[in-house]
Amino acid sequence: MRIAIIGGGIAGLAAAYELEKTRQSGVPVEYELYEAGPRLGGVIASMVVNGPGAEQTVLELGPDSFLTEKPAAIELCRELGLGDDLVRSNDAERKTFILVGKRLVALPDGLMFLVPTKLLPTALTGLFSWPTKIRMGLELLHPPRPHVGDESVAALVKRHYGQEAVDRLADPLLSGIYGGDSAQLSAQAVLPRMVELETKYGSLTKGMLAGMRAAAQAKAAASSSGKVAEPRPLFTTLRNGLQQLVDAVVGRLDASRLHLQSPIGGLSRVGAQWALVGAEGVAEGLAEDLFDAVIVATPAWSAANLLGGVDSALAEELGGIPYSSSITVNLMYDGAEFDALPPGFGFLVPVVEGRAMLACTFLHRKFPGRTAVGKTVLRAFLGGARNAGLLAESDEVLTRIVRKELFEILQISVAPERVEITRWPRAMAQYAVGHKDRQIRIQNRLSELPGLRLAGNAYDGIGISDCIRLGRGAARELVAENTSTRA
Numbered sequence: 469m470r471i472a473i474i475g476g477g478i479a480g481l482a483a484a485y486e487l488e489k490t491r492q493s494g495v496p497v498e499y500e501l502y503e504a505g506p507r508l509g510g511v512i513a514s515m516v517v518n519g520p521g522a523e524q525t526v527l528e529l530g531p532d533s534f535l536t537e538k539p540a541a542i543e544l545c546r547e548l549g550l551g552d553d554l555v556r557s558n559d560a561e562r563k564t565f566i567l568v569g570k571r572l573v574a575l576p577d578g579l580m581f582l583v584p585t586k587l588l589p590t591a592l593t594g595l596f597s598w599p600t601k602i603r604m605g606l607e608l609l610h611p612p613r614p615h616v617g618d619e620s621v622a623a624l625v626k627r628h629y630g631q632e633a634v635d636r637l638a639d640p641l642l643s644g645i646y647g648g649d650s651a652q653l654s655a656q657a658v659l660p661r662m663v664e665l666e667t668k669y670g671s672l673t674k675g676m677l678a679g680m681r682a683a684a685q686a687k688a689a690a691s692s693s694g695k696v697a698e699p700r701p702l703f704t705t706l707r708n709g710l711q712q713l714v715d716a717v718v719g720r721l722d723a724s725r726l727h728l729q730s731p732i733g734g735l736s737r738v739g740a741q742w743a744l745v746g747a748e749g750v751a752e753g754l755a756e757d758l759f760d761a762v763i764v765a766t767p768a769w770s771a772a773n774l775l776g777g778v779d780s781a782l783a784e785e786l787g788g789i790p791y792s793s794s795i796t797v798n799l800m801y802d803g804a805e806f807d808a809l810p811p812g813f814g815f816l817v818p819v820v821e822g823r824a825m826l827a828c829t830f831l832h833r834k835f836p837g838r839t840a841v842g843k844t845v846l847r848a849f850l851g852g853a854r855n856a857g858l859l860a861e862s863d864e865v866l867t868r869i870v871r872k873e874l875f876e877i878l879q880i881s882v883a884p885e886r887v888e889i890t891r892w893p894r895a896m897a898q899y900a901v902g903h904k905d906r907q908i909r910i911q912n913r914l915s916e917l918p919g920l921r922l923a924g925n926a927y928d929g930i931g932i933s934d935c936i937r938l939g940r941g942a943a944r945e946l947v948a949e950n951t952s953t954r955a
């Protein structure tokens with residue numbers, strides 16, 4: 469069986485890794501991976517400054533870590549022999565601030581993502597006005613509400629906690645994760661747990677408290693039977709940067725099957741097989757090379773272009789998935805700590821504050837072992853759904869904007885010794901209202917196209933772990949399908 473993989477981001481690489489493992493186990497599977505750009509890893513890219521060694525500092529140009537609770541990334545790292553290089557986030561210092569005017573206000577204790585669960589910290593926080601705090605208390609009286617259709621995250625949060633909670637919580641938290649706009653993002657796709665809690669309990673706070681009680685009981689039962697699990701950090705990363713994961717996967721693949729600078733322009737069906745069409749002037753001769761199956765692991769807008777000639781309805785659905793662009797600005801300073809930095813991982817900036825920055829992470833605190841002693845690394849995240857114009861600005865302008873905002877917010881006037889700016893155009897899929905229904909329509913079209921799979925951040929989770937799960941899953945499904953048709 470021959471399988472083509474289009475796209476060499478982590479989703480495509482995970483698919484290739486799975487196929488390589490299958491091949492080495494003796495199953496007759498061949499694969500070829502085509503990547504448009506000059507390097508593999510997609511948006512995962514790290515830079516090691518003054519390394520390797522004790523003096524090194526890791527800068528992450530794209531993602532900086534994976535969520536520990538989603539297992540696929542850590543499992544893959546362990547399989548690749550990177551278990552000893554996994555680095556836990558420094559959760560003892562895990563405090564996040566929200567910018568309100570020129571003040572940084574800590575998220576109140578007991579906040580479970582968007583849901584307040586502790587009375588006193590919520591009553592005392594400077595993040596919300598008294599009308600919002602009273603509303604948060606009265607939210608406990610919300611009756612259960614069946615969900616008939618999708619709605620925006622902003623609509624769901626506003627119904628429970630009011631507009632201020634949308635502006636100061638939902639918007640900054642979601643733009644920090646998705647570069648997205650809570651008024652556009654789907655409650656069903658982005659906050660399925662909240663939708664479930666509202667259906668069952670009415671009040672999100674009541675539902676969350678019930679979940680916490682159940683978890684505490686389960687923990688007590690486990691500890692009485694001697695099975696106490698070690699507490700997990702919220703985030704995990706790799707000692708030398710996430711690029712280590714990319715390099716380790718690539719190291720397991722057969723280099724002759726990896727084709728860089730090979731943008732694919734389209735796909736076509738040839739009987740029961742698939743042919744790839746090289747983008748104009750490149751990857752010539754591909755059309756004679758037939759595959760039994762294809763994994764399209766590109767962003768959905770690129771998948772739409774690839775599949776236009778195969779299934780126009782599918783291409784239209786894929787093309788309808790919106791994307792946002794973002795920019796990371798890594799600033800490395802000489803000086804272990806700046807007095808003005810509040811004690812925590814960083815801060816989020818609500819859109820209503822009208823700033824370019826969406827978030828700023830104090831990376832030397834989040835993962836202390838990755839920054840050289842005596843250095844400080846701040847990482848600003850700009851762009852997002854409402855500020856895409858920034859992408860066209862020069863490095864000088866972006867540096868000036870970020871330094872000005874850091875001065876106004878943190879009073880940092882000292883010049884960084886190094887600045888790394890990375891633009892990620894149309895890289896982050898936005899799960900807009902109706903995303904789940906779109907997913908079903910996409911799956912229905914795919915069921916008519918044997919041998920075709922989609923993987924990547926546009927479908928069922930935007931995190932690195934999700935993309936690994938989807939890439940490996942697509943590869944496994946194709947191998948299983950082929951085995952069952954042969955049997």
Ligand SMILES: Cc1cc2nc3c(=O)[nH]c(=O)nc-3n(C[C@H](O)[C@H](O)[C@H](O)COP(=O)(O)OP(=O)(O)OC[C@H]3O[C@@H](n4cnc5c(N)ncnc54)[C@H](O)[C@@H]3O)c2cc1C
Pocket residue numbers: 474475476477478479480502503504505509510511512529530531532533534535730731732733765766767770774794795796892895896923924925926930931932933935
């Ligand atoms: C700035 C930023 C920060 C993030 N932070 C985090 C984080 O901290 N934790 C986390 O879990 N997730 C984070 N994410 C999300 C996560 O990193 C991505 O969703 C994930 O890495 C995407 O992987 P992918 O393989 O789906 O896509 P990509 O990485 O976008 O790779 C797709 C590849 O397809 C190639 N391609 C496109 N069209 C073609 C074509 N026609 N022919 C051949 N190749 C093509 C592209 O060149 C690209 O290399 C972040 C994302 C960004 C942008």
